[in-house]
């Protein structure tokens with residue numbers, strides 16, 4: 717059985733959420749952790765997680781929300797976390813410089829405030845870092861007692877090892893199946909003990925469904941690739957990555 721440790725589930729992307737959950741189970745994905753990372757999707761994700769036993773969630777403001785997120789929003793976030801028994805972490809939070817650096821200070825400020833909240837509530841974090849490795853590491857180092865997941869990791873072996881030393885797991889998703897990706901080197905070097913699996917659905921569908929709308933049900937394609945890279949059985953990949961996810965997010 718697999719756990720999809722990071723995906724997004726919204727009516728905007730999926731007409732029939734009951735069907736998504738059923739298809740996941742048919743494909744051995746028995747638990748998923750959905751992420752709400754805008755004001756609207758946080759509310760929607762809480763509703764969905766409340767409805768399904770096997771759906772957990774992380775909530776937190778994505779760096780793309782830095783310009784519009786207020787302190788009142790963050791106070792509400794704290795309340796939403798305290799009020800929901802299904803919240804297992806804060807995220808995705810972090811830094812994204814892909815579309816420019818105009819709001820870099822706002823992004824860092826929002827990131828630090830949410831790291832402080834994670835510290836206060838003793839929760840792991842799910843980190844989104846795009847074209848911002850150095851600054852991400854700098855902020856994470858300010859919070860040495862926090863652990864988490866480097867979601868959709870696509871960096872070098874060296875960078876992965878820095879995160880691992882700080883207590884983070886490396887989130888491996890569909891990119892590992894892409895022909896032009898060097899992620900296999902990272903998987904090979906860091907091994908199963910440091911990996912958790914994710915789909916980041918509805919984005920980044922793995923080969924052979926690359927380009928389609930992604931879904932947690934495609935998780936076995938990612939696991940198969942990891943097993944192939946590490947020359948181990950699919951059962952071993954499922955068992956160890958599931959254990960890693962259960963212990964990181966303290967899943968029941």
Ligand code: NI
Pocket residue numbers: 722723724751808916
């Ligand atoms: Ni995501």
